[in-house]
Amino acid sequence: MIRVVGVHKTFGPLHVLRGITLEVPKGEALVIIGPSGSGKSTLLRCINLLVEPDAGSVFIDGVHVNRPEVSAEWVRQQVGMVFQSFNLFTHLTALQNVMLGPVRVKGMEQEAARVKAKQLLARVGLAAKAEAYPAELSGGQQQRVAIARALAMDPKAMLFDEPTSALDPEYIREVLDVMTALAREGMTMIVVTHEMGFASNVASRIVFIDAGIVLEEGHPNQIFGNPQQERTRTFVSKILR
Amino acid sequence: MAQRTAEDRKRMWRAVDVALAVVLTVGGVGYAVYAIVGRWGLDQGYIGDRWLDYVFAAWVSLYVTTIAFVIGLVIGFFFGWIRATRSVPLGKIMRDAKKVADAQGLDHVPFPATQIIWHGFKYIVRRFGDAFVAVIRGTPLFVQIVFVWSVLLIRVPTLNPLVLASIAGLIALTANTGGYQSEIFRAGLQTVHSGQVEAARALGLSKFQAMRHIILPQAIRLVIPPLTNEYIGLLKASSLLIVIGIEELTGFGRREAFDFFKVFESFALVTAIYLLLTVPLSRVIAYVERRLRIPGLGIQEVTAPRAPRAAT
Amino acid sequence: MATEAATGQTVSRPGIVSLGSVVRVAETIVGAVLLILILQWVLEFEIADPRLWSIYWRPFTDGIVGSLGYIALILPVSVLMGFFLGWARISRFRVLAWPVATYVDFFRGVPPLVIVIFASLIGPSLMPERFQSRTLGLTLAALALAFHSAAYQAEIFRAGFQSVHRGQLEAAQALGLKPLQAMRHVVLPQAFRLSLPPLGNELAVLIKDTSLLSAIGAIDIFGLSQDVQQQLIFTPGSDLRWLFIIWTAVALVYFVMTYAMTTILAYLERRVRVRGLETMSI
Ligand SMILES: Nc1ncnc2c1ncn2[C@@H]1O[C@H](COP(=O)(O)OP(=O)(O)O)[C@@H](O)[C@H]1O
Numbered sequence: 001m002i003r004v005v006g007v008h009k010t011f012g013p014l015h016v017l018r019g020i021t022l023e024v025p026k027g028e029a030l031v032i033i034g035p036s037g038s039g040k041s042t043l044l045r046c047i048n049l050l051v052e053p054d055a056g057s058v059f060i061d062g063v064h065v066n067r068p069e070v071s072a073e074w075v076r077q078q079v080g081m082v083f084q085s086f087n088l089f090t091h092l093t094a095l096q097n098v099m100l101g102p103v104r105v106k107g108m109e110q111e112a113a114r115v116k117a118k119q120l121l122a123r124v125g126l127a128a129k130a131e132a133y134p135a136e137l138s139g140g141q142q143q144r145v146a147i148a149r150a151l152a153m154d155p156k157a158m159l160f161d162e163p164t165s166a167l168d169p170e171y172i173r174e175v176l177d178v179m180t181a182l183a184r185e186g187m188t189m190i191v192v193t194h195e196m197g198f199a200s201n202v203a204s205r206i207v208f209i210d211a212g213i214v215l216e217e218g219h220p221n222q223i224f225g226n227p228q229q230e231r232t233r234t235f236v237s238k239i240l241r
Numbered sequence: 242m243a244q245r246t247a248e249d250r251k252r253m254w255r256a257v258d259v260a261l262a263v264v265l266t267v268g269g270v271g272y273a274v275y276a277i278v279g280r281w282g283l284d285q286g287y288i289g290d291r292w293l294d295y296v297f298a299a300w301v302s303l304y305v306t307t308i309a310f311v312i313g314l315v316i317g318f319f320f321g322w323i324r325a326t327r328s329v330p331l332g333k334i335m336r337d338a339k340k341v342a343d344a345q346g347l348d349h350v351p352f353p354a355t356q357i358i359w360h361g362f363k364y365i366v367r368r369f370g371d372a373f374v375a376v377i378r379g380t381p382l383f384v385q386i387v388f389v390w391s392v393l394l395i396r397v398p399t400l401n402p403l404v405l406a407s408i409a410g411l412i413a414l415t416a417n418t419g420g421y422q423s424e425i426f427r428a429g430l431q432t433v434h435s436g437q438v439e440a441a442r443a444l445g446l447s448k449f450q451a452m453r454h455i456i457l458p459q460a461i462r463l464v465i466p467p468l469t470n471e472y473i474g475l476l477k478a479s480s481l482l483i484v485i486g487i488e489e490l491t492g493f494g495r496r497e498a499f500d501f502f503k504v505f506e507s508f509a510l511v512t513a514i515y516l517l518l519t520v521p522l523s524r525v526i527a528y529v530e531r532r533l534r535i536p537g538l539g540i541q542e543v544t545a546p547r548a549p550r551a552a553t
Numbered sequence: 554m555a556t557e558a559a560t561g562q563t564v565s566r567p568g569i570v571s572l573g574s575v576v577r578v579a580e581t582i583v584g585a586v587l588l589i590l591i592l593q594w595v596l597e598f599e600i601a602d603p604r605l606w607s608i609y610w611r612p613f614t615d616g617i618v619g620s621l622g623y624i625a626l627i628l629p630v631s632v633l634m635g636f637f638l639g640w641a642r643i644s645r646f647r648v649l650a651w652p653v654a655t656y657v658d659f660f661r662g663v664p665p666l667v668i669v670i671f672a673s674l675i676g677p678s679l680m681p682e683r684f685q686s687r688t689l690g691l692t693l694a695a696l697a698l699a700f701h702s703a704a705y706q707a708e709i710f711r712a713g714f715q716s717v718h719r720g721q722l723e724a725a726q727a728l729g730l731k732p733l734q735a736m737r738h739v740v741l742p743q744a745f746r747l748s749l750p751p752l753g754n755e756l757a758v759l760i761k762d763t764s765l766l767s768a769i770g771a772i773d774i775f776g777l778s779q780d781v782q783q784q785l786i787f788t789p790g791s792d793l794r795w796l797f798i799i800w801t802a803v804a805l806v807y808f809v810m811t812y813a814m815t816t817i818l819a820y821l822e823r824r825v826r827v828r829g830l831e832t833m834s835i
Pocket residue numbers: 011014016034035036037038039040041042043
């Protein structure tokens with residue numbers, strides 16, 4: 001479904017991604033872990049072309065997307081993204097946030113979009129908050145609206161960039177539950193997270209990224225229970241503590 | 242290796258962008274100068290002869306501005322401070338009086354007359370300050386100048402016209418900048434107020450110590466950039482003294498333009514002097530503001546970013 | 554309003570005409586009346602003196618109409634220009650950003666009066682023959698005033714654009730919105746809302762600045778009142794205290810105009826206000 005081959009990215013003198021290769025088959029959830037600054041966010045951004053890779057290829061559903069002929073807008077409709085800092089549009093209600101994409105990008109009718117947005121909000125447990133503005137929602141609620149907003153585009157895959165690390169502990173659960181349900185329904189996902197419970201239960205594979213390369217990858221049991229690399233071991237021991 | 246060329250293309254575009262930007266900026270300014278000089282011709286002899294007179298006129302502008310500004314500081318701080326304090330409801334005064342009485346074990350509560358008079362007085366001064374600021378901000382400086390001038394004209398008709406105009410101009414400018422500065426001080430003090438005072442008092446600092454060690458250091462940092470902008474604004478505003486015949490830089494330049502038909506030369510000198518006085522100063526302020534800004538603390542974002550645009 | 558936000562509860566949208574704003578307007582009117590009464594008493598004049606108004610009424614009303622005319626010309630031009638200049642100023646294309654920065658520096662560094670005077674003196678000679686007319690200098694000066702205010706408004710809009718969080722743009726792009734769509738539906742509405750309060754201040758300043766046009770002979774309230782002042786001063790035996798009436802009346806006119814402006818903008822701001830996100834006001 002998503003295939004990344006030998007992707008490089010530099011920011012000025014900083015070589016952030018040094019040849020990343022990954023594959024996520026349809027319906028699987030891949031979890032990425034790695035120290036801060038190792039390039040996890042940059043990798044996700046390369047997949048939906050918020051950042052243009054310097055070298056290497058990104059394939060989505062078999063289409064080589066980082067070519068000039070492919071429009072970035074089209075790619076972004078194929079993969080939804082959820083940000084660490086929610087990034088809900090502050091001037092729109094929860095409902096309007098979810099409707100914006102279908103109406104403006106897909107050209108859907110207002111009424112149809114409204115019905116769909118309501119369904120999605122119900123799915124993330126926020127039917128009652130449709131008319132609330134982001135500033136009136138808790139972090140957990142905002143993040144769930146953000147998930148609904150991404151789902152409204154009917155993406156083929158979802159990217160989550162540390163969706164719970166800006167949340168107060170009491171709200172983490174509700175967001176992870178939504179994500180777990182999504183994975184169970186067969187959504188293809190790439191999740192950057194350090195929530196080990198979620199990773200063990202939901203991920204089919206875990207990828208450990210360090211300094212811009214994939215250092216180790218494998219089944220959750222292997223990565224958490226019996227890591228092969230010294231760096232992986234120290235990192236895992238830190239987050240499992 | 243297609244990516245290399247993509248990178249190179251980006252770099253090339255950036256170079257083209259910068260080059261075009263420079264050409265457009267320099268070319269635009271150059272063309273404006275050429276268009277004007279082309280029509281009028283530039284009399285270098287005139288500029289050589291008279292530029293010192295312009296500098297003197299500019300000195301008059303700076304002189305008036307500075308005096309008004311400094312007196313305005315006093316007015317501005319006073320009103321700003323008064324207007325930054327919150328009003329105390331009557332109910333709270335009564336309750337406080339009762340608390341004091343209870344603490345002293347009195348069985349009847351003495352009427353807090355002095356408190357009420359004091360707070361009432363502060364209330365009246367504050368509302369007066371509000372009205373003063375509203376008038377200053379709501380009417381053109383032109384009108385303020387002429388108003389003060391006509392008051393003097395009628396009340397002290399024996400005064401020499403030039404002296405009368407000078408005094409009137411100075412009073413109007415001072416009142417004007419005082420009003421604007423009080424807004425700056427009020428914003429500065431109020432931005433610090435909330436929470437900080439309580440935290441300071443919780444540490445055991447006295448009210449005075451809190452002012453001295455917590456509020457003022459923060460407020461001064463907040464207030465200096467907008468005050469400098471106000472100075473720049475006032476310098477520009479001093480040009481309006483033309484209306485009562487005071488010859489500062491603008492008035493002098495206009496007379497020269499008319500008397501000698503040296504319109505472009507006069508315009509060039511006047512503009513150049515104003516730009517020399519204002520642009521470097523506002524650049525420095527913008528820089529200092531960026532560098533010294535305590536993250537999350539700033540009144541420019543909260544109040545209107547009026548920049549060097551206070552008076553008029 | 555701020556306390557409602559702090560509780561985070563869903564509250565009904567604040568009424569467009571709130572009790573608070575009615576009280577504020579009433580307070581202002583009472584204050585203005587009081588102030589005029591005090592001025593009358595201290596300066597010993599009678600604001601409704603029919604002898605003055607019999608000669609001053611015409612210039613007074615003509616002047617108001619004239620001033621409003623200039624405002625109607627200058628205001629839209631300056632807001633449009635300011636908006637696009639502010640947008641250009643944050644552009645990553647230096648071709649746009651640098652010339653605009655120079656423009657802003659120039660117009661903010663020079664007093665508007667200088668710009669007005671010299672626009673009327675130099676401007677007409679730069680225009681082609683067929684535009685020449687008696688009022689050309691004045692029109693150009695009015696436009697120059699608009700250019701001047703546009704420089705300030707550019708800075709206001711720039712600040713508005715810049716205070717929209719980067720993440721907002723990214724989120725819009727991640728949904729597949731095109732750059733212009735993201736601008737139109739996400740960045741603009743937020744930047745606009747943030748720009749409204751300072752824009753209200755600037756437009757009030759602009760209204761007052763139209764008085765500068767009287768320095769080059771514009772038919773506006775300040776200029777015509779000055780004419781009447783001259784007339785009074787040079788007519789022997791006229792009561793000079795009438796000057797107080799004139800300038801109090803003129804001040805009141807400008808006060809009402811600027812007050813109306815800021816009130817309209819405050820109303821607009823309430824219209825687009827977002828619950829829980831009230832702009833901090835101190
Ligand atoms: N747009 C950018 N410009 C410059 N440097 C960037 C940019 N985005 C990320 N970086 C740098 O790239 C490195 C990797 O960042 P990121 O992918 O966000 O790491 P992670 O998400 O793993 O913490 C960091 O050092 C970061 O500072």
